[in-house]
Amino acid sequence: MVPAGILVTVAAAATCIFATPLKGSSPRVANRDLVKKHAHVQVPRDWEMLDVHLEDHRHTISLQIGLKQEILMRELFFDKQLDVALMTFIYFRQVHDGWLTEHGIDISTAVSRSAALDWLKVTVPISLAEILVGAKYNVFRNKVTGARVIRTLEYSVPRRLANHIDVVQPTTFFGFRDFKTHSHVKGIITNKANAADTTKSYTVGGVPSSCNDIITPSCLRTLYNSINYTATQSAKNLVGVAGYLNQYANYADLQTFFLQYRPDATGSSFTTVQVNGGGNDQSHPGVEANLDIQHQFPDPHVYYSTGGSPPYLPDSNTVTNTNEPYAEWLNYLANQTTIPQTITTSYGDDEQTVPLDYATRVCNTFAQLGALGVSLLFSSGDGGVGAGNCTTNDGTNQVKFLPIFPASCPFVTSVGGTTRVSPEVGVSFSQGGFSNYFARPSYQSAAVSSFFQTLGATYSGYYNASGRGFPDISAQGDNFSVVVSGITHLVGGTSASSPTAASIIALLNDFRLSQGKPSLGFLNPWLYSTGYQGLNDITSGNNPGCGTKGFLCWSRLGSGYVVL
Ligand SMILES: *[C@@H]1O[C@H](CO)[C@@H](O)[C@H](O)[C@H]1NC(C)=O
Ligand SMILES: *[C@@H]1O[C@H](CO)[C@@H](O)[C@H](O)[C@H]1NC(C)=O
Ligand SMILES: *[C@@H]1O[C@H](CO)[C@@H](O)[C@H](O)[C@H]1NC(C)=O
Ligand SMILES: *[C@@H]1O[C@H](CO)[C@@H](O)[C@H](O)[C@H]1NC(C)=O
Ligand SMILES: *[C@@H]1O[C@H](CO)[C@@H](O)[C@H](O)[C@H]1NC(C)=O
Numbered sequence: 001m002v003p004a005g006i007l008v009t010v011a012a013a014a015t016c017i018f019a020t021p022l023k024g025s026s027p028r029v030a031n032r033d034l035v036k037k038h039a040h041v042q043v044p045r046d047w048e049m050l051d052v053h054l055e056d057h058r059h060t061i062s063l064q065i066g067l068k069q070e071i072l073m074r075e076l077f078f079d080k081q082l083d084v085a086l087m088t089f090i091y092f093r094q095v096h097d098g099w100l101t102e103h104g105i106d107i108s109t110a111v112s113r114s115a116a117l118d119w120l121k122v123t124v125p126i127s128l129a130e131i132l133v134g135a136k137y138n139v140f141r142n143k144v145t146g147a148r149v150i151r152t153l154e155y156s157v158p159r160r161l162a163n164h165i166d167v168v169q170p171t172t173f174f175g176f177r178d179f180k181t182h183s184h185v186k187g188i189i190t191n192k193a194n195a196a197d198t199t200k201s202y203t204v205g206g207v208p209s210s211c212n213d214i215i216t217p218s219c220l221r222t223l224y225n226s227i228n229y230t231a232t233q234s235a236k237n238l239v240g241v242a243g244y245l246n247q248y249a250n251y252a253d254l255q256t257f258f259l260q261y262r263p264d265a266t267g268s269s270f271t272t273v274q275v276n277g278g279g280n281d282q283s284h285p286g287v288e289a290n291l292d293i294q295h296q297f298p299d300p301h302v303y304y305s306t307g308g309s310p311p312y313l314p315d316s317n318t319v320t321n322t323n324e325p326y327a328e329w330l331n332y333l334a335n336q337t338t339i340p341q342t343i344t345t346s347y348g349d350d351e352q353t354v355p356l357d358y359a360t361r362v363c364n365t366f367a368q369l370g371a372l373g374v375s376l377l378f379s380s381g382d383g384g385v386g387a388g389n390c391t392t393n394d395g396t397n398q399v400k401f402l403p404i405f406p407a408s409c410p411f412v413t414s415v416g417g418t419t420r421v422s423p424e425v426g427v428s429f430s431q432g433g434f435s436n437y438f439a440r441p442s443y444q445s446a447a448v449s450s451f452f453q454t455l456g457a458t459y460s461g462y463y464n465a466s467g468r469g470f471p472d473i474s475a476q477g478d479n480f481s482v483v484v485s486g487i488t489h490l491v492g493g494t495s496a497s498s499p500t501a502a503s504i505i506a507l508l509n510d511f512r513l514s515q516g517k518p519s520l521g522f523l524n525p526w527l528y529s530t531g532y533q534g535l536n537d538i539t540s541g542n543n544p545g546c547g548t549k550g551f552l553c554w555s556r557l558g559s560g561y562v563v564l
Contacts, residue, residue, distance in 0.1 A: 035156055035162050037171075039172070044353040047142055060124060061124065061125075062123045063124065063133070064120070064121050064170075065167075066166040066327070068163065115331065142175075145245075151174055172355045173354055173355050176347045178245060179347065179379040179382050180492075207421045231510045237513055239340055240301065241289075241302070242343060271302050275307065275332045285484050290484050292344065302340055327361075330365045339372065342375045342519075343374060343375070344499045345379070346496075348406055348407055376522075377501050379414075380471035385544070386545040387402070390402055399462075401462045401546055407471065408434075408438055410524075415472070417494045418538055428541070432469075433469070434464045436464045436467055439466055439467065440469065444472075450554075452465065459551075471494075474538060475504075476497065
């Protein structure tokens with residue numbers, strides 16, 4: 001019934017760290033009443049600190065303070081004696097009266113709360129932010145993209161509030177990247193693909209042989225057996241596509257794509273929802289955004305363009321650089337009455353660059369969405385077992401496989417990549433591995449134990465055997481036809497795999513809704529217990545990285561494993 005090869009393997013990505021000394025980074029104000037929340041040993045990979053003076057009268061920053069959810073939840077749900085409104089009010093008061101007001105912050109104008117009441121946002125001059133969280137803010141530049149952000153390499157919170165606060169941002173989380181690794185303009189491909197689709201030069205299994213070279217909707221629909229399914233629940237079955245980094249999905253390109261590859265879908269479109277200042281510039285179509293949206297089946301879908309990480313302009317009056325991508329987007333969703341049943345995200349970064357407190361907070365919020373009936377799919381990354389030289393950033397400079405977050409969060413479904421048909425094999429860049437932040441969840445303990453039995457001592461010391469293994473499933477991820485500015489490109493990356501898997505999950509939800517059943521919600525317990533039986537078993541492929549050949553596909557059915 002469904003997609004992809006499951007149970008590929010495991011491993012992770014990353015790249016390495018540019019060791020920059022933390023000179024001049026100690027907080028301006030040493031406060032013994034503060035307790036450290038997070039500190040980087042080095043400036044994260046791909047970033048450099050600029051020598052720019054931040055001026056108080058010009059630069060403000062919006063700090064987002066995440067109140068501890070565990071405590072909030074326990075008090076809200078388990079102690080029936082507690083008045084919910086009263087408790088959240090008490091929390092809020094402890095943080096702002098006991099901390100913010102004593103620094104002269106005007107609560108009525110400078111502070112706001114998220115819809116779920118669990119985040120406070122306070123806008124203050126940079127120097128005051130530095131005192132509040134014991135930080136030293138600097139301008140950092142991304143050496144790859146040129147993006148500039150304001151961050152600190154360490155921060156703290158008041159000791160007496162440490163148990164009430166999960167995380168404060170923007171502080172030490174620098175952002176993430178998309179998982180589109182290759183993109184080639186191949187205009188001529190269009191004709192070739194069309195020819196193959198119309199002449200129906202089938203290989204064994206009914207999949208057009210052209211799918212070995214170019215992935216079109218026909219390929220995915222035949223390969224994953226959805227070609228004869230007609231959706232009936234479009235009025236209530238939504239697919240969400242999360243977009244960041246100024247990637248805009250283009251309406252005209254989608255129609256061109258449909259005309260070429262899915263004439264029956266021509267005329268159907270998507271809605272763009274702009275979150276936190278996210279843009280929607282139709283004159284600048286994004287390759288990533290168009291890839292993510294075009295290979296969705298023609299169900300109604302929503303493209304979330306979430307802002308953050310704008311170019312930093314020294315001359316602007318205000319730094320609205322909250323770059324709180326996940327939190328902003330999650331806060332937006334929490335205030336909606338309708339949330340798509342299936343959401344795909346093709347962004348992430350090396351787990352080690354994401355502060356543990358932030359990763360934990362975001363991962364827990366994903367769990368809450370799953371409980372609300374939302375299936376969250378994330379690309380597993382494009383670095384094999386790890387991109388670059390795989391050095392750890394904890395100051396020890398060891399070479400380790402590098403996992404990807406959010407793919408490593410146990411409450412999301414992480415999607416790796418495959419390529420070719422008959423047989424479909426794991427694609428070399430498909431990232432996979434084991435988390436250093438999140439323990440192995442029980443739903444995958446049997447699968448991971450069997451994998452380790454086969455793996456033996458290979459790569460011992462390169463990965464964390466107690467961590468959550470990823471990806472959970474895989475789907476086609478290379479040579480996707482994507483129309484950008486009217487021209488067909490070939491795009492590869494697990495950025496293609498997650499939207500593909502999401503489109504299949506959406507069709508399953510369509511069927512469930514038509515039977516009066518609820519949406520699938522968090523997929524993994526079902527996938528690992530019974531759902532895997534509906535997937536194709538991918539039995540070959542490996543994901544090189546970190547100077548190794550990477551892990552080999554591990555077949556659930558016990559075949560195809562060769563020790564490297
Ligand atoms: C890894 O790569 C980074 C950046 O190129 C370099 O600074 C570092 O020395 C390398 N580490 C090793 C162990 O090769
Ligand atoms: C929640 O949504 C309502 C209606 O759109 C809006 O007025 C309100 O400001 C939102 N609240 C937050 C905290 O975003
Ligand atoms: C498909 O992608 C692979 C890289 O994964 C590349 O070697 C191959 O040439 C691509 N096929 C075409 C037709 O471009
Ligand atoms: C789809 O339907 C057509 C026409 O009924 C049939 O010939 C074909 O075998 C079906 N394909 C699949 C994959 O079931
Ligand atoms: C290994 O993963 C566990 C979570 O399962 C974590 O607590 C531990 O710190 C990790 N070890 C290393 C060396 O990162």
